Amino acid sequence: MSRRDITDQIVQAKLRQGVSWADLAGLIGRPEVWTVAALLGEHPIVLDDAKKILRRLGLDEGEAYMLTNTPYRGSSQTSPPTDPTIYRFHEALLVYGPALKELIHEKFGDGIMSAINFSIDVDRKDDSAGDRVVVTMSGKFLAYEWNA
Amino acid sequence: MSRRDITDQIVQAKLRQGVSWADLAGLIGRPEVWTVAALLGEHPIVLDDAKKILRRLGLDEGEAYMLTNTPYRGSSQTSPPTDPTIYRFHEALLVYGPALKELIHEKFGDGIMSAINFSIDVDRKDDSAGDRVVVTMSGKFLAYEWNA
Amino acid sequence: MSRRDITDQIVQAKLRQGVSWADLAGLIGRPEVWTVAALLGEHPIVLDDAKKILRRLGLDEGEAYMLTNTPYRGSSQTSPPTDPTIYRFHEALLVYGPALKELIHEKFGDGIMSAINFSIDVDRKDDSAGDRVVVTMSGKFLAYEWNA
Amino acid sequence: MSRRDITDQIVQAKLRQGVSWADLAGLIGRPEVWTVAALLGEHPIVLDDAKKILRRLGLDEGEAYMLTNTPYRGSSQTSPPTDPTIYRFHEALLVYGPALKELIHEKFGDGIMSAINFSIDVDRKDDSAGDRVVVTMSGKFLAYEWNA
Amino acid sequence: MSRRDITDQIVQAKLRQGVSWADLAGLIGRPEVWTVAALLGEHPIVLDDAKKILRRLGLDEGEAYMLTNTPYRGSSQTSPPTDPTIYRFHEALLVYGPALKELIHEKFGDGIMSAINFSIDVDRKDDSAGDRVVVTMSGKFLAYEWNA
């Protein structure tokens, strides 16, 4: 069974069992976005956690070792994304990407925000004019450095 | 002169004059990311602000009216972006996009984060293990609603 | 069974049973375009309605929970569409898209027509010179607003 | 001077002169969407109307004959569109395109909505929950017929 | 069984049984190009004809209802086509497409040749310098008309 097959089983079992992503993140004590990304096939999961998840979802624990492998990331989506919920992030990057680049250079110098030493959270913020989705990305600044 | 020509003039004059984006944002009292995006051709600018900017950069104020028009957005970049600083945001979306979708649905129900009723900030956070780039997006949640 | 598998089963059962889309929309009391889009995999369906549909088509009600999940939207088509009936809408957008943008800005200011707080209907209008397809889209205007 | 050059001149002169699209449509007594599309280079314009438009915008009437030619349509946009205002129509087609196809076939039989014998309007509808953009497309139904 | 599966079965059974396309067109009394296109999945076929075809090919008549559905057209090919026999038509369009457009406008005014009210035939013309493939397309002229 490939990693993608296991991902499909996890998504279907989660629905069938009525388990939330928050439940699964709590079960292994990991952040929500990280956990969902990992279960959708974007991160390796340590063996004990993999077993806990599969057991909770009523799936075969014997496949847990497959979840410990570092996966090929980013392959589950078309580009640009067609799903409206995901597309809005793509659109924000189309409109604000160059501005982020300019300000990172102005505030830090030449370099990038790491997407590896990184975290990302999604929160609900109450607002009388309509609740807001707040997404926070935090990445270590990495300066362009020429080291051998 | 087209909008893109004016954008090029603004970027070159800013460099030549040694003006920062923060200066230009301060000059018109608008948020930094908004201001940079607008000056790179992604938002209309009210006439008085456009004139202030052009004057500060030593450019022809007579072209200010061109900056008041709502532009065609998002056309300045290739997709996927080749620039490493911008690419990292694209990569974060490849890896975490589906997880953001799942959690927005779990926390809010079916719908999206607006990229129109929206703001985005980039901040520098001191950290002894290396300073961090913190990008915060805030968008109004819009539920899928069928209204005529 | 994946969502796409269920969609395929629904389409084939509908044909085999000779049920119309209008029948299915009537069965759950929802608008026609919404219902067809949902059954083609573009919207979640509440559990009771999902069960009614599956029962009416002689399919396994046990899969109804799969239809309650918010799906990844828009992935069933190539772009540009090759089917002539769908292509004409794409062509209308190629020819009139920029004009719609200009007039939305002239009538409402800077912003967009929401495709989320939205409805779309297709009607038959009798006309002696040939009946007409009338498609009406109604989307809430969303002004560009910078809110945190 | 090519058609695209004249289009650019028209757009810039319109801004500089503070003329609205509605004014220009009124000047030649043609529908708004048609007029804007034509001036953006998507339709031929009869000579007298072309001269009226150029005169009103302070441009060289001697180029009016260029506007009478049937243009190569649809070439001014990337696909998919990056501009958010135009993209929402593309998104609506991604989500509802197959549903429109199914219902056109159910209501009319095998065939298409013409995009040639066609009109499209954009209106503002007041609504206490937020004004709405209403776009109405009307196209003659054309049945698949095998005629030599 | 999907429409594409049935198409595959038809193509293989036709080969195995040594039936010609002309035979199948004759069996249902329809034009050759129309019949082949329909059997390759591009047109719906009325139930009686579908049954005749399946019976003649030794296939399961119970699937005939699937052939009565209006299919999603045009999806069976890559673009541009790699097959040399099909590519030559694509090449003719690359070389002569703009000329056809210019002459349609000169002879008819602004508009198109319908591909819906349309027929296409392929004939063999004897020629001492080498027999010729003659393809004739006949489509109703549709003038651009703005009707609501």
Place this chain on the structure above:
Amino acid sequence: MSRRDITDQIVQAKLRQGVSWADLAGLIGRPEVWTVAALLGEHPIVLDDAKKILRRLGLDEGEAYMLTNTPYRGSSQTSPPTDPTIYRFHEALLVYGPALKELIHEKFGDGIMSAINFSIDVDRKDDSAGDRVVVTMSGKFLAYEWNA
């Protein structure tokens, strides 16, 4: 001046002078589609004919030698074409291309219709139900032959 520059001059001069394509074809005694294709940059033109055309359009005859060169063909269009008049031919190929292939093989054996030893005409056929565009392609059949 490049071939494309001369093409642009020809198209603009033709419009300005009110000359028809039929006039230009008559002037050099060549078929209409061939002449238009050649003047749009798809075929070489013999020197005397090139001079006649340029003279008739009031252009510089000294550039006639540029029209005698065999051009790089097919580069003036995007694929798929966005123009509706040209797109309909592309659509006909999407829907009927495989059927043409099957019937060419059935009537002639393995091989192609040449697009080089070839002609294409566009005619107006009167029809009380609406005049028709009739396009006839005639290409020599070329059998697959393995010759050294």
Place this chain on the structure above:
Amino acid sequence: MSRRDITDQIVQAKLRQGVSWADLAGLIGRPEVWTVAALLGEHPIVLDDAKKILRRLGLDEGEAYMLTNTPYRGSSQTSPPTDPTIYRFHEALLVYGPALKELIHEKFGDGIMSAINFSIDVDRKDDSAGDRVVVTMSGKFLAYEWNA
């Protein structure tokens, strides 16, 4: 079983049996490149030859009729090719394609080298500085001729 399935069986059986392409070409008395291309799915094979091949490879002769059909050619590769051995031919075309065009026109006039009335061979030429791959293509020259 589709043509592609049979191709896969042929390739695997050839490996398993340790048969060379030269053996298979010899078995049916056809040129090597032609034979390999045909067995990879690019040419029809006459029934007797198809049976000989399948028998030699220990495969089911009952499928031989499938090999007699004219296949859809050229669909087995991505473009540009990723395989280094095939890519070098693509690279030669990138570098020398326009030069071949210029010299064909200079030596023959306006026209093409046929890829239908055509042969291609690959030979090994001993050379003390390293043996050489020699590929020879021979195609009939086809002049652009306008015949109806």
Place this chain on the structure above:
Amino acid sequence: MSRRDITDQIVQAKLRQGVSWADLAGLIGRPEVWTVAALLGEHPIVLDDAKKILRRLGLDEGEAYMLTNTPYRGSSQTSPPTDPTIYRFHEALLVYGPALKELIHEKFGDGIMSAINFSIDVDRKDDSAGDRVVVTMSGKFLAYEWNA
């Protein structure tokens, strides 16, 4: 002046002066295909040869140094090529590419035909059934070898 500008000047001067490619190759004593490719911008030319060419074409010898630089190769064409004369080589690669690969491996082992230690010629071969274009490629075989 960029390399591409000089290429354009060479092509136009060659036409204006009525010089053949064979003349130019003879002038510098180099093979025809090599010379044409070099003059179209695909190879560097030694200074003396570059001067001879420019002088013969009546162009500015002062730009000869630009022709001595190793150029970025292969960038002058779209892929796949739209020009029919060039496309036939692309088509031959679509149909015979995998067969060439198989036979190179069978005759030489694992490796490639070099496109660097390489030559390519185009010749005219008289043939009573129609003269033939014969293209011969000769490339050194390079075995896959793992050397550090």
Place this chain on the structure above:
Amino acid sequence: MSRRDITDQIVQAKLRQGVSWADLAGLIGRPEVWTVAALLGEHPIVLDDAKKILRRLGLDEGEAYMLTNTPYRGSSQTSPPTDPTIYRFHEALLVYGPALKELIHEKFGDGIMSAINFSIDVDRKDDSAGDRVVVTMSGKFLAYEWNA
């Protein structure tokens, strides 16, 4: 079983058995990168080595002959790569590719680094500021030479 199927089995068995790539390279006495590439389907493996690998992983040795075939290389990845670990090499090529070209020409003259007579290693270099990945490519220089 296709080569890709065997690759999938190898990857899953390696994980299940807890065998490292270094173990497998040691088992057959070949370099690490070469071994991993070969087992992922990019190089042929001699029969004895193939058997050793399959035996070590508990797989069917009878399929070893499939691993001895020269595979179609490079087809397992999308381009550009979405996986961050692989993308960084693509990014390095975007930023430094032209510089490598310029310096190869300056140090060696016109030509290329062979990717066939080639080796590539990945090493871990300890560094107090963070260990480093060191990748060394060594390819024979091949001068552009015109040999027949």
Place this chain on the structure above:
Amino acid sequence: MSRRDITDQIVQAKLRQGVSWADLAGLIGRPEVWTVAALLGEHPIVLDDAKKILRRLGLDEGEAYMLTNTPYRGSSQTSPPTDPTIYRFHEALLVYGPALKELIHEKFGDGIMSAINFSIDVDRKDDSAGDRVVVTMSGKFLAYEWNA
């Protein structure tokens, strides 16, 4: 003058003046690959160095400030690259990319080689069997870490 214009001037002046890249790197005391990449528009250059370079090449020092800006990287190439010298690196990535990923994970754990804290050198290694191009990349290993 845009950054790309200055790059073009630098490349042409370098050729005209007969200056080597090594000279320019020596002039500013920076590594060769870094210097060439920077002068081709991929890195910012400090003002004094920019002035030295422009002076050495006889260009306008007044434009030096343009070279100090952090550029949009990676935009000068098509993907995949058509130039054979650059393509070989792309090919190496197609063949060995997944193997590099697997071994980085095996030697370091989950993470990437940085392309920012990075250096790349190209050297000439004498070898009696043909000199070799040796390219060494050194990038800091960055472990996937979830930090806020």
